[in-house]
Amino acid sequence: MPLKDIFCQEKAVASLEQAYDSGKVAHAYIFAGPDGVGKFTTAKEFAKLLLCKNPVKRGNFTDSCGTCESCRAFEAGSHPDFEHVYKELIEFTEDGKDKDPPIDFPIDVVREFVIEKVSQRPALSTRRVFVLTETEKLNDNSQNCLLKVLEEPPSYCCIILVCTRPDKLLPTIRSRCQILRFGPIAEDKIIEKLHQPGLSEKQAKFLARFADGCLGLACTYSQLELAEANLYQTKTDLVDALADFEYKDALELAENLQKKSKELAAIWTKLAPATSKTDINRKATKTVLQIIICALHDAMLTNIAVRDAIVNFDQPEQIKKIAKRFDAEQAAQKIADCFKTLHWLESSVNERLIFEQLLLNLAETDKITYIL
Ligand SMILES: [Zn+2]
Structure with a gap:
């Protein structure tokens, strides 16, 4: 899905496209907003654009081409310069084998999947992009660890923190990131998306309202319902x-x-x-x-x-x-x-x-x- 097709987040997307076109991409972003409004999808698509080897013009703005070596690797989930970092990666850390999935975002994940990797130069593209999800769950130790890289990020690096509660992040983290807000999605747009066999109009309308503007959440509810x-x-x-x-x-x-x-x-x-x-x-x-x-x-x-x-x-x-x-x-x-x-x-x-x-x-x- 190209960046321009991100559902109902025109403002946030336009701001990223502008930054890209004017060569002013920040080294660190916080994508802030409720669950399920497209923060992670946008982060992935923006990462794809940042890594693309042959960006194309779509309308007024530039987007990833979808066909170059980088885009293909990205789509296949094997891009060497892209890291999706999330708390459940703990089981792949050095001491994490057999550990239960954590509730907090553990420092070992930040250390091994961000700090240690950030110094590796890009292998395929000109940038390295790290997208961290559920960062509202980073505890103080993890945040202090992350701060090290946010203080002096390598020039090729872009770190995106996907976050439902930016107030849970230390002021020192927030001040080093550009904050981009993602708003709730209109009810009729959500109902449109939920429209599928097996779900009555009443159910879809209820789920859309119950999810309170969060499309992702509404989709999860509808999957549960089905x-x-x-x-x-x-x-x-x-x-x-x-x-x-x-x-x-x-x-x-x-x-x-x-x-x-x-x-x-x-x-x-x-x-x-x-x-x-x-x-x-x-x-x-x-x-x-x-x-x-x-x-x-x-x-x-x-x-x-x-x-x-x-x-x-x-x-x-x-x-x-x-x-x-x-x-x-x-x-x-x-x-x-x-x-x-x-x-x-x-x-x-x-x-x-x-x-x-x-x-x-x-x-x-x-x-x-x-x-x-
Ligand atoms: Zn491309």
């Missing part, structure tokens, strides 16, 4: 349950949600076997929690009379019931509590406890409201 993860059914049942939720239901619902989350993780693992199991479990739990957050958010919007943007557009009666229970302010507070509980996930708190705490908390306000 692999019979029953995400749509789970959300329908959960929103039903929340509409008539009572204190006595909290523990049973928590148990049920934990089960759903495990089932989701099992299917997700099949779709992404290279990803760390802990990561997948967290993603699955987060997805289920996100359904609750969306329902509360919808209730909040309903209370302030914004109805056309709700995620659960197909369950308006249930959302109205939830909106009756929590006014806008209470719903906002509950959402904040949910996000606090979400942070427990990062601290490896037991999933069951997370669901129980969250649902008991949801039920509690109810109780207090009744007493009042």
Whole structure:
């Protein structure tokens, strides 16, 4: 896919094309934005252009040719001057054999796949490009290690940090990189992409809204749905349950949600076997929690009379019931509590406890409201 075909990120792409055409490509970039909006695809295509031996004019800008020796090696995944560096590479490091896939981005990966390789001169092209993904997970040691190369990058080198949370990067890292922002993608564009057999219009619309402008995430959800993860059914049942939720239901619902989350993780693992199991479990739990957050958010919007943007557009009666229970302010507070509980996930708190705490908390306000 040439750079010009990157989906809905015209601004970021134009800025890269301009830098290339004016000979002002930075030595280091941060591609910042939510998951699944095309940061990694853009990074790869830009790398391909930087490495291409015979760039061509397409419209106003230059793009990779797609046919030269470099482009062919790139497409085959065997370009000697391109490195995709990600945390799971730990198993290919010197001491990493048999290590579980890590949660943090480990320093050994940065050392062996960036620091040690950056000094090798390009073998096929005139540049070397390093694309690091999930850099929001670089811990302080890894970031300090990376800083060494960002302070004095070799002239032929371009390092791209793909990042969902640039605030997690040290200011010293951020100040040495050019930050390029990738925004969310419009709902109708995502629905268009999701349009495929096996997925109803309702499901596609829900998944697009649930993914909140992240095309990649929406595609993952739709893959899960097609692999019979029953995400749509789970959300329908959960929103039903929340509409008539009572204190006595909290523990049973928590148990049920934990089960759903495990089932989701099992299917997700099949779709992404290279990803760390802990990561997948967290993603699955987060997805289920996100359904609750969306329902509360919808209730909040309903209370302030914004109805056309709700995620659960197909369950308006249930959302109205939830909106009756929590006014806008209470719903906002509950959402904040949910996000606090979400942070427990990062601290490896037991999933069951997370669901129980969250649902008991949801039920509690109810109780207090009744007493009042
Ligand atoms: Zn080429």
